[in-house]
Amino acid sequence: MQRDIVRPVDVPRPESVAEVATWAGSEDLRTTHFIHAPVVWVLLPLAALGFLIWGSITSPNEGPSGDLFADDGIGSLWLYVAASVWLLVAIGVLIRRLVLFHGLREENEWIFQHHVAHSIHRTSFDRDDGEGSWATYIALDHRIDDRRATGICEAFEEWLRTKGLPPSGSEPISSATLFGPQLAGGYFFLHLPVSQTAGETTKHEWLLITPSHEHDESDADEVIVTPVPPRKRLQKIRARLHRKAERSAR
Known part of the structure; x- marks a missing residue:
């Protein structure tokens, strides 16, 4: 399906x-x-x-x-x-x-200079740490088309269904690493680098994913992950930075 x-x-x-x-x-x-x-x-x-x-x-x-x-x-x-x-x-x-x-x-x-924006999508598999149930996520490169995005999500879901969740503390896992270059453009996150509430979907919609300075083309999992604040907080941050820039320019 x-x-x-x-x-x-x-x-x-x-x-x-x-x-x-x-x-x-x-x-x-x-x-x-x-x-x-x-x-x-x-x-x-x-x-x-x-x-x-x-x-x-x-x-x-x-x-x-x-x-x-x-x-x-x-x-x-x-x-x-x-x-x-x-x-x-x-x-x-x-x-x-x-x-x-x-x-x-x-x-x-x-x-x-090198980031790529990825949208965040909750999977159907939550992580249970004994104290609560925490959502897991797939991040999708905004440049890929909907057909590949759907294929990546389905491949991750099937992988989770057959293999189960990776160990606690696992780093982001690239779809290219698991499924090959034909499904490049996605990452699985056991832990998002944002504040979360057990059982709830995060309000964040985007991450910036950047290859590390020592990036090896053969290792797509070596990345720097930067959370993009939710829309309202993003607007406040931008307004504050604009005011600061205007004061500095005077």
Whole structure:
């Protein structure tokens, strides 16, 4: 029996690298992970050192800060050493995260230049993790015709029916890898890189799928997946980026 595929027609096209970065960061909190969190961990030992220095000046003979140069100031010395080591480690982590964040900007530029939009379609097979039932999805290249799109969906459905769901944590699986180049243009997703609710279909309609920098033509599964925000959120993101660009141009 042939499956009816309803494919959205408003293909999303990112307007800038900044927009790609916003789309990518809308689901994985990457700015918090790479910038905000390590900055906080630098500020904490700085605050501790400031407290110790302030205490040694205002109350040199009292409290844990004490007088560093007094005969019994060895405890205070260890507090200074601990805070200093903490600060050095935190600075090292921050520098490392900034380097990785710079790599993400290069990745966003790559995505902007080489992405292909894929529409998202729920399969008839849900994943049960013992706590709830989660939808699985097929992503279809917007450039392929409806006949091939239908063939890809039917092939994936038959594959799932006979082989079952792949193991938890599996990466996207290309239709070309499973069924050959005649059915290239689709991917199976056990886990979409978006927030989901058990038992419900995601509000997202599109993904950007991009071959990785080290892409090997023989391995179609090595891809970078970027979720496109749902329509209303996408409009808000674009409006905010437009306002920011206008302010910068003044």
